[in-house]
Amino acid sequence: SYVLTQPPSVSVAPGKTATITCGGNTIGSKTVHWYQQKPGQAPVLVIYYDSDRPSGIPERFSASNSGNTATLTISRVEAGDEADYYCQVWDSTSDHVVFGGGTKLTVL
Amino acid sequence: EVQLLESGGGLVQPGGSLRLSCAASGLTFSSYAMSWVRQAPGKGLEWVLVISGREGGTSYADSVKGRFTISRDNSKNTLFLQMNSLRAEDTAVYYCATRGAGNTGPFDNWGQGTLVTVSS
Numbered sequence: 001s002y003v004l005t006q007p008p009s010v011s012v013a014p015g016k017t018a019t020i021t022c023g024g025n026t027i028g029s030k031t032v033h034w035y036q037q038k039p040g041q042a043p044v045l046v047i048y049y050d051s052d053r054p055s056g057i058p059e060r061f062s063a064s065n066s067g068n069t070a071t072l073t074i075s076r077v078e079a080g081d082e083a084d085y086y087c088q089v090w091d092s093t094s095d096h097v098v099f100g101g102g103t104k105l106t107v108l
Numbered sequence: 109e110v111q112l113l114e115s116g117g118g119l120v121q122p123g124g125s126l127r128l129s130c131a132a133s134g135l136t137f138s139s140y141a142m143s144w145v146r147q148a149p150g151k152g153l154e155w156v157l158v159i160s161g162r163e164g165g166t167s168y169a170d171s172v173k174g175r176f177t178i179s180r181d182n183s184k185n186t187l188f189l190q191m192n193s194l195r196a197e198d199t200a201v202y203y204c205a206t207r208g209a210g211n212t213g214p215f216d217n218w219g220q221g222t223l224v225t226v227s228s
């Protein structure tokens with residue numbers, strides 16, 4: 001089965017840039033979505049189709065996808081960005097949706 | 109505004125059954141594929157099942173195949189999850205979510221979740 005690998009945690013100071021990676025075999029050939037989940041809340045879509053932002057998501061959130069790694073970048077990080085972030089793809093071989101294990105973003 | 113409201117969660121003994129519902133509003137329900145995603149306490153997101161909009165085609169995660177069944181009533185804008193032969197490892201918050209167009213679409217709307225606890 002297809003596996004997505006994320007770092008368990010990333011820490012960043014306010015105002016700096018956070019980078020969260022999502023590794024998978026030839027993930028660049030797949031479509032990647034990213035979700036933000038704050039404690040006690042449902043996930044929220046923050047990036048879809050590799051790099052598009054839903055309405056209401058700040059421009060500080062951006063993403064890319066190439067080769068074996070997809071990347072979520074959060075610029076000018078704010079305290080309110082502290083959350084768990086998940087990448088997600090659809091694996092055509094198994095017809096299954098796959099989530100990464102999640103990355104906890106801590107704002108120092 | 110799209111709203112998804114799950115219900116039916118609770119405490120059930122191992123081997124028991126439970127039926128979850130997800131009432132949808134603010135969207136043309138039959139046009140959307142719908143999915144259940146669960147999250148065990150302190151763990152990450154796990155996709156469970158998906159059902160297409162009109163045709164009703166389904167796909168299941170291996171962990172629930174043969175035990176869980178997803179269905180929908182488009183006339184009532186409601187999604188269901190029938191869970192049988194429940195195990196302790198099925199304990200989780202269960203979210204329903206809409207999926208964007210096609211198999212590669214994102215989960216763009218989520219409910220608030222309903223907690224299922226499997227324990228004796």
